[in-house]
Amino acid sequence: MRSGRLRALPVVTAATVIGVSGYLALVTGRLTLDVNIGRRVRPLGPLVLDIDAPRDTVFDVIAQPYLGRATRQQREKIQVLERGDGLVLAVHRTPVGGGLVTETVETVAFTRPDTVDFRLVRGPVPYVRERFRLAGDGDHTRLTYTGEMQTDGWALGAGWAAVVARRWEATVDDTLATVKAEAERRFAHGR
Structure with missing residues (x-):
C-alpha cells in the first residue's frame, strides 16, 4: 500500500505544478483559453464621468x-509595440496582487474628437471590446466607458469573468480618475 502512494507522488506533484503554472499563466495574461465552447458574454460598465x-x-x-510622449509612470504601465494611422498595438500592465502583474495586449483606435476603442488581442480572457465615448460642449465633457467581455467554459467561464471583470473595471475606474484630474489640471493651467 505504501509503495502505491510513493508511485503516485510524482504524478500528483506534476499535476500540481502544471495546474499552478497554468493558473499563473492565465492570471498574468500569458495564456488565453479561447476554444469558443460555452461562450458567455458579460457587459463592462457603463462608467460615466463628468470632466470640467x-x-x-x-x-x-x-x-x-x-500617440504622444508618455511619462515615465505611463511607460511603466503601457508599452506601445506598433503605431499606425490612428491605431496602436500596446501592452498594458496591471498589478493584480500577490506581486503578480497581468499583461494584456490590445489594439487602441482613435477617432478624434469623440471615440477611443480598445480590443483585446491577448489576455486572461479570450475577448474584450471597450469604448471611451466623449460628449460635450464648451468647457465640459462627459466620458462614458462601455464594453463587453466574453469567456468560454459555461458557468466556470462566467465565474472567471466575474473575477477578471471586477479587477478590469476597477483599473478602468482608476484610469478615468487620472484622466479627469489631468484634463482638468491642463485646462485650468491653460486659462
Whole structure:
C-alpha cells in the first residue's frame, strides 16, 4: 500500500505544478483559453464621468501615452509595440496582487474628437471590446466607458469573468480618475 502512494507522488506533484503554472499563466495574461465552447458574454460598465475640460483636452490626455510622449509612470504601465494611422498595438500592465502583474495586449483606435476603442488581442480572457465615448460642449465633457467581455467554459467561464471583470473595471475606474484630474489640471493651467 505504501509503495502505491510513493508511485503516485510524482504524478500528483506534476499535476500540481502544471495546474499552478497554468493558473499563473492565465492570471498574468500569458495564456488565453479561447476554444469558443460555452461562450458567455458579460457587459463592462457603463462608467460615466463628468470632466470640467473641453472634449479635445480630454481626448489628448487619453491619447498621450499611445500617440504622444508618455511619462515615465505611463511607460511603466503601457508599452506601445506598433503605431499606425490612428491605431496602436500596446501592452498594458496591471498589478493584480500577490506581486503578480497581468499583461494584456490590445489594439487602441482613435477617432478624434469623440471615440477611443480598445480590443483585446491577448489576455486572461479570450475577448474584450471597450469604448471611451466623449460628449460635450464648451468647457465640459462627459466620458462614458462601455464594453463587453466574453469567456468560454459555461458557468466556470462566467465565474472567471466575474473575477477578471471586477479587477478590469476597477483599473478602468482608476484610469478615468487620472484622466479627469489631468484634463482638468491642463485646462485650468491653460486659462
